[in-house]
Amino acid sequence: MSLLGTLGAVSASVPAAEIPRADFSDTPIWLSLVKAVLLFALLMVQTLIVIWFERRVIGRMQQRPGPNRTGPFGLLQTLADGVKLALKEDLTPKNADKVMFVLAPIIAGAMAFVSFAIIPLGPEVSMFGHRTPLQLADTPIAVILVLAVAGVGVYGTVLAGWSSGSTYPLLGGLRSTAQVISYEIAMGLALVAVFLYAGSMSTSQIVAAQQHLWYIVPAFFSFAVYVVTMIGETNRLPFDLAEGEGELTGGFHTEYSSLKFAMFFLGEYVNMFTVSALATTLFLGGWQAPPGLAHINNGMLNQGWWGLLWFLIKLWLFMFFFVWLRGSLPRVRYDQFMRFGWKVMIPATLVWVVAVAFIRASQLNFLGSGTLRILGIGVPTATIVLIGVIAVIAMGVAWIVDGKRAEAHAHSARPPEEEIDPFAGGYPVPPMPGQRLREPSADRTPLTVGQAASGTTDHTQDHREVPRG
Incomplete structure (x- = not known):
């Protein structure tokens, strides 16, 4: 055993x-x-x-x-x-x-x-x-x-x-x-x-x-x-x-x-x-x-x-x-x-519980107490069950690893991120997934309170034309 x-x-x-x-x-x-x-x-x-x-x-x-x-x-x-x-x-x-x-x-x-x-x-x-x-x-x-x-x-x-x-x-x-x-x-x-x-x-x-x-x-x-x-x-x-x-x-x-x-x-x-x-x-x-x-x-x-x-x-x-x-x-x-909790701990613990359940079932003779003849050799039933459980665990680990590799490949093949203007709506907003902030240009000036309230989005005005009140 x-x-x-x-x-x-x-x-x-x-x-x-x-x-x-x-x-x-x-x-x-x-x-x-x-x-x-x-x-x-x-x-x-x-x-x-x-x-x-x-x-x-x-x-x-x-x-x-x-x-x-x-x-x-x-x-x-x-x-x-x-x-x-x-x-x-x-x-x-x-x-x-x-x-x-x-x-x-x-x-x-x-x-x-x-x-x-x-x-x-x-x-x-x-x-x-x-x-x-x-x-x-x-x-x-x-x-x-x-x-x-x-x-x-x-x-x-x-x-x-x-x-x-x-x-x-x-x-x-x-x-x-x-x-x-x-x-x-x-x-x-x-x-x-x-x-x-x-x-x-x-x-x-x-x-x-x-x-x-x-x-x-x-x-x-x-x-x-x-x-x-x-x-x-x-x-x-x-x-x-x-x-x-x-x-x-x-x-x-x-x-x-x-x-x-x-x-x-x-x-x-x-x-x-x-x-x-x-x-x-x-x-x-x-x-x-x-x-x-x-x-x-x-x-x-x-x-x-x-x-x-x-x-x-x-x-x-x-x-x-x-x-x-x-x-x-x-x-x-x-x-x-x-x-880590949802994608590693919980799945791994589920697999472990199933493995322990099969091990305990074989120890308590719920799976039979005899032996099976494989190629003329007597193999205890508990050993066969344990090998099967280990095989299932190995396949689960391989599936997780393949999923990680596919995710990494998809991430590397992702199209370039969309460039957005954070001040387009009058207030600075953070980028969403798949977006990146446009680099600030030299001719862009911050909005005044009046522009922000009115929704003005023209950021290309000369700084001398923007009131500083």
């Missing part, structure tokens, strides 16, 4: 149907409320730390100190910035829709915390005399809940841009909405491979199914796609196109100040923790110890509060990855980013 098939067989050694979900039978309501408060406090403290961490690491990369004055090693600088934001004047634009203007940051901030509720931070532990999982809640479709909450969070972005009553926030909101929705499609498709290997969408069952092999190995392509999409989902460099300072000032939150701006800022960093925690849960074994340490002392390092330690280590590796990208890569162009 192929390498992928062998790895998949190992990962499927424990059927998902035999893996119980997290048991909350000994968790009273008051204990769930306590865990919710502790989870909120954990996210808030980690947000304060990661902002300081990001500024210090990027400062180190750029050979400057970063925050180092407020508190030891500058640790209290983020807290001081938060107090400053709270004390700043809260401004609301005159043309803003005031209800939506206030509601948008609340949606963006609140939705960021909801997704973390289904993330298992560790195994069962003893809390206040009860045995309870280090997880707030779990459902049979927990991962789908995360995608649904992310979709609701988009409303905070688009409402912020629309309700501001300003041009640049509106453009930023539209760009961000298109970006997040586009990359959510590829993200959802990337997670399908994990569902196929685990046989479940419950986060606790997915973690338990990775006891022998983390899904980053058999679902390596899904992991690569998810990493790209989680950066686009959180509007982080090099994909922070909704907040391109050189293009849209501050993006959708340009008109926000004080605590409303702080809510967007908080939501962005909590979203970073959420997508990193989901990647840890789905691909890196969740709270389980690394394979070399998991069997030490009869699995002691996989029990109790040790799981929280391993989970946080993996989580902060992703956070360092976010920071490293921000300090290393320049911002991409918006059309490049969207083209």
